[in-house]
Amino acid sequence: MxxxxxxxxxxxxxxxxxxxxxxxxxxxxxxxxxxxxxxxxxxxxxxxxxxxxxxNPQMEVVGTLTYIFDNHNFDSSAKLTELQHNNDNLIISTMHAHVSHELCLETTILRGKYHELQKFKDDILSFKGVLTGDIVIASIK
Ligand code: NI
Missing domain, CATH: 1.10.1220 (Arc Repressor Mutant)
Known part of the structure; x- marks a missing residue:
């Protein structure tokens, strides 16, 4: 009605x-x-x-982290995968695209506390071989 x-x-x-x-x-x-x-x-x-x-760093949020990395200059993509597995409580889904011969793009959908997502972003973006990236966060309250 x-x-x-x-x-x-x-x-x-x-x-x-x-x-x-x-x-x-x-x-x-x-x-x-x-x-x-x-x-x-x-x-x-x-x-x-x-x-x-x-x-409110304890606030529950959702977001996406998108980053590009050099697959050739990467000391070990296994380490990146390990980092993702260590944060499996935050990761809802990850999409990987081979955007050129050397470059890969990944977008990860995240859910957790704001400070946890920020820490994950810092860990990924400071990783050797990651060239650029950014996070978009939204409140779910
Ligand atoms: Ni790739």
């Missing part, structure tokens, strides 16, 4: 200097937001969630 209850919103005004507003409108257009309100809400939500997670 559809609810007749309307979502309440509060209107507020934001002052911009013209230069910042031009840049913001350009960004809004590039990203495809339908209007400034949607863009501002998105930015605030992102910021609040990020701040909340960073201030």
């Amino acid at each position: 559809k609810s007749d209850k309307k979502e309440l919103v509060t209107r507020t005004g934001v002052s911009f200097d013209p230069e910042l507003l031009i840049k913001f409108d350009k960004w809004i257009e590039e990203k495809g937001f339908p209007n400034r309100s949607e863009a501002i809400r998105y930015i605030i939500r992102e910021y609040l969630v990020k701040t909340d997670i960073e201030q």
